[in-house]
Amino acid sequence: MQDAAAQQGQISLDELNAADEAAFVAALGGIYEHSPWVAEEAARHRPFVSLAALHAAMAEAVRAAPAERQLALVRDHPDLAGKAARAGNLTVASVAEQAGAGLDRLTEEEFAAFHRLNGAYADKFGFPFIVCVRRLTKESILKAFARRIENGREAEIATALDEIGRIAALRLDETVTAPDRLPVHGRLSTHVLDTQGGHPARSVAVELVELAQAGPFRTVARAVTNADGRTDAPLISGRPLPSGRYELRFHVGAYFAAGGAVLADPPFLDVVPVAFGIAEAEGYYHVPLLVTPWSFTTYRGS
């Protein structure tokens, strides 16, 4: 999406307010997939005092549209991890989004599962399965797919429009520069305290791994703690936290050994896994570790 935004170019809210309608629609026509009419509708409500106001106007345009137009919007989306993706027939934004969730690197089994679900879903509803893939891990996408295919048609259209709104908000936040930002980002951070020494644990290697029922696991982030026991940047920030299951792995055995501790072989604690779930894609998760060579405490902090 970063690439997509760069390629598409960013534009300021002031420029959008000052632009003629054609330029406005050229800039924002792709916020809703293949549906420049949303931008056209919103353009009439200029000027916008904030990005939030622009976003509200676009969302209102969709909400107020006739049912058949809403349905067309839904239908204009590509299959998830489908043949179009393999064939290269996606919009630039969709390519980046699907890649971010790992949907461009499926095993044969996963591709088969998506293919089967795509088919069953299209047979039942007559439109593709839509989900804001940047807000879920691959495992969670598959779980949501299996769950939503059991819904009724009206509920599913409503859900699809909700997801389209989430996709649009993320695209808008990245396309338009403005003093305000949309609340579309989460943050995941950690902090390691050496409670044997009573000070922050420096130089602890930390990995964040995305869990999945059927591996392999995907390493999402690697970092080393600084003098304050924190990582220089959050493990995830500036984007939604894909909802799903994770494991933080803290290399505390190496840390204590480097500090001169004589550890048993194998040490009681070496690489400490902390498994946790993220349910709020726009939430703040702080997962610290208080650790000695013989004990540790972890919790959802703030």
Add this chain to the structure above:
Amino acid sequence: MQDAAAQQGQISLDELNAADEAAFVAALGGIYEHSPWVAEEAARHRPFVSLAALHAAMAEAVRAAPAERQLALVRDHPDLAGKAARAGNLTVASVAEQAGAGLDRLTEEEFAAFHRLNGAYADKFGFPFIVCVRRLTKESILKAFARRIENGREAEIATALDEIGRIAALRLDETVTAPDRLPVHGRLSTHVLDTQGGHPARSVAVELVELAQAGPFRTVARAVTNADGRTDAPLISGRPLPSGRYELRFHVGAYFAAGGAVLADPPFLDVVPVAFGIAEAEGYYHVPLLVTPWSFTTYRGS
């Protein structure tokens, strides 16, 4: 080994003290692999007031033997996970012991690693690699193998005799009934406290998994906590704790959900892994969990 003991039959210390030498040697001739002379030597020192005294007499017989006899004792052991095992040419005791460590279920890669190490070790030292396999996990056996092959010959003969002594002590403890026991067993236990409710956590499913560099992991024990938050029996007891890396997995998400908690999807804590190392095969390890839906603490307890 249980099977081996049953097959071989158990005998009491009193019976051993009263037996004629042939019966004594028949009963204990297999304690040292293919070496009834150790039992013959010990038989002269009867009566034994305790199992410890019998054990000491047999160990002393080995210690006092000439170097060539000690070396023959070493040579009389089979290869670990070697062709003899596959061909069925092991003593009953050795079969049971190697199976206990998972050496009868090697992947092709592992079998190849053992085969290669067995060959290199025999070429260097002229005798087989001996280790008390019941005191190590498969991963730890391979690590010890790779480390010990770097030793000098004298050091390695001494190490092999130490390991033979450990194997003999375990066999003796299982073969002879006596008021005292040899200190050859460890114990691993756990305890789950619900610090949200302030009481023991009942009905928490717990698994003990043996970790390995290259999976698959082996589930060593499964249990469910009782009203006191403990498992009815220790996770491991009545045998050495194979030194190596483990993971306890506590199914706390299901526990809190069963208690009526409304958890997020996915829950912050679901299956909590606690990874730890065991270094003392005869030690007591207590690894408790203090847990709420949002935090946990674990430590080496007592």
Add this chain to the structure above:
Amino acid sequence: MQDAAAQQGQISLDELNAADEAAFVAALGGIYEHSPWVAEEAARHRPFVSLAALHAAMAEAVRAAPAERQLALVRDHPDLAGKAARAGNLTVASVAEQAGAGLDRLTEEEFAAFHRLNGAYADKFGFPFIVCVRRLTKESILKAFARRIENGREAEIATALDEIGRIAALRLDETVTAPDRLPVHGRLSTHVLDTQGGHPARSVAVELVELAQAGPFRTVARAVTNADGRTDAPLISGRPLPSGRYELRFHVGAYFAAGGAVLADPPFLDVVPVAFGIAEAEGYYHVPLLVTPWSFTTYRGS
């Protein structure tokens, strides 16, 4: 109460079942204060298969008695911490019980508070305030007094009879030897783990102090942890846990200094107070400490 029991002598359930009525009443006539009729009534239901059955028979005798007889039983109790106590006009059992709660060592202010409450209570209800003093701390007795004086008369008679039943159960449990015991005892224990060293903390001095709004605090127990990090005996056992507020004080600074740690002056942790409340007089409270020189965890354990 220990003294009282010794003075009064203990008697076995078998002896009670075999005794003539006069001896039975002589032995149990004091279980209900100044009311041998309860024992007389119960005597008819012999033999008793258990202490619980004997207790039930005596409780039933009170429950089935006419209201005026119940009221007389209530009236036959002494004032709490009243003039009778100072003048020495209490039964031996009452003296011991009141002393156990510290009611024999009141400050002038506390004596005045009891005197005032005794008077107000007697004026309102026409009978003395009765509470099983062994189940409450002095502070909790005063709080209960102030709260119950607001009750209506019928509720207060019922409460007084409940408390008389609790007093009787405790006296009975101490007077009669039998295979079963009445569930009238609680237990308070602790456990100190050194999570810096990964082992039990040995030789830690521990004090249990009873808190009070207006000091001075009363030290209830002193102990030193053994090699397992526990005290050789529970801090309280074999009696009810007086419900109220407490503080455990763990001398961990001295412990870590004795182990060779170089601590700051003053150390971050020195005497660690853990304040907690006991609400269940017959409950089991385990209050452990997991501690390093820089951190600690405590919880209600099991």
Add this chain to the structure above:
Amino acid sequence: MQDAAAQQGQISLDELNAADEAAFVAALGGIYEHSPWVAEEAARHRPFVSLAALHAAMAEAVRAAPAERQLALVRDHPDLAGKAARAGNLTVASVAEQAGAGLDRLTEEEFAAFHRLNGAYADKFGFPFIVCVRRLTKESILKAFARRIENGREAEIATALDEIGRIAALRLDETVTAPDRLPVHGRLSTHVLDTQGGHPARSVAVELVELAQAGPFRTVARAVTNADGRTDAPLISGRPLPSGRYELRFHVGAYFAAGGAVLADPPFLDVVPVAFGIAEAEGYYHVPLLVTPWSFTTYRGS
């Protein structure tokens, strides 16, 4: 000291660099008690590029002074908590500093102890006991007094000059405005996490109490946690942390009750005391509480 600074007026480093010598000495003549010669000496080294450079020049003037002049500087200080204080014969700065440590509110016993120590110290050394009272609690001042009176004379003169340097640095930091600050301040903060609910604990009343061997204790700060579980401002900041013993008291019983929890009477945890020592007056101490109604964890954080 705040008052003192305000009364004396603040002056900028630029103004000091530009001032004539008389004005410079008028502004800084009181930094070293009754010793304007230190400022006179430093004035020659202008301009100063930073407050640190000015501080270093004044400290060097003292260090380079002849022994008799140093001794005169020591002698020019008042007794601690002495008759001069009661009679009002102190400099404005000294009055504020002694009041900050509670030396203006001594019990008769404490006044007697100071009086006795002042006399013994003056008899032995011929100069008053000097300590930077803003860096110690009252209890710690008395302990230092009792310890230092055992020193030899040379060591004690050196210690007195060190303490005078600390007093001067604090006065200088408050008198002179400059882009840089002297490292004379510490910080104490806290943070309360509700690990039952998995979020910061809001509206928890917290008190910071200074402990003392012989009470009464002094409440140093009161605060209530905000939505982030922190206090709006650190409990202590912008000044040294007086080294000594403290207790944080967290009113968690009221917090959980306000959140709808049904707690026992008395609750297991109500007002949670966390006792800790501060040894580094210029250090950062963060003392958080992770708490449920049945457990808590605390540690020196960062």
